[in-house]
Amino acid sequence: MVTLVKHEWHSVDSQFAVELDLNLLEEIYPDKDESELQAILDGVADGTYDVEEIVNDAWDADVEIYWERQYDDWWTDRKGGYEITYELGDENSWHTEPAPPEPTHKCTKCRWKGQKYESHTLYLNEDGSIHKEDNLEFHTTKDVCPMCDSDLELTEEGRLKEEKLQKMMKELDDENQ
Numbered sequence: 001m002v003t004l005v006k007h008e009w010h011s012v013d014s015q016f017a018v019e020l021d022l023n024l025l026e027e028i029y030p031d032k033d034e035s036e037l038q039a040i041l042d043g044v045a046d047g048t049y050d051v052e053e054i055v056n057d058a059w060d061a062d063v064e065i066y067w068e069r070q071y072d073d074w075w076t077d078r079k080g081g082y083e084i085t086y087e088l089g090d091e092n093s094w095h096t097e098p099a100p101p102e103p104t105h106k107c108t109k110c111r112w113k114g115q116k117y118e119s120h121t122l123y124l125n126e127d128g129s130i131h132k133e134d135n136l137e138f139h140t141t142k143d144v145c146p147m148c149d150s151d152l153e154l155t156e157e158g159r160l161k162e163e164k165l166q167k168m169m170k171e172l173d174d175e176n177q
């Protein structure tokens with residue numbers, strides 16, 4: 001059995017997967033014997049057989065390939081046509097989405113953990129009180145918990161990222177001197 005992954009590209013990479021096995025190949029190629037079907041499957045696995053040919057042959061034979069949606073990766077910087085690409089998958093690409101990033105910030109009062117961009121921003125006056133007017137005459141900002149508006153602190157992952165960022169900034173400063 002070989003896992004195939006299908007990507008549909010058009011402002012979103014929609015990933016689908018199907019388990020290509022001898023049973024499905026037998027539906028597509030009813031006139032071929034088991035050794036010929038195994039040769040096709042082996043050819044797909046080692047990259048010597050064109051996956052697109054199988055998909056086109058299935059279409060011509062009126063055999064439905066039931067691609068199972070894996071995930072969508074939305075992006076907006078591309079304009080133009082619609083393109084489909086195929087690749088071999090492995091046990092790690094089947095039914096998996098990219099792992100979410102480790103939280104870099106956590107609340108000092110409740111159990112919220114997340115990324116800095118998920119926090120809320122408070123606008124503060126010079127004396128530290130919360131600025132409530134509509135104009136933008138505030139003195140500073142402060143990121144707070146989106147659940148309870150409490151202070152945030154860095155998680156261990158956040159500390160590591162901050163240290164890495166500070167090291168990189170120092171290296172850039174040293175290069176520019």
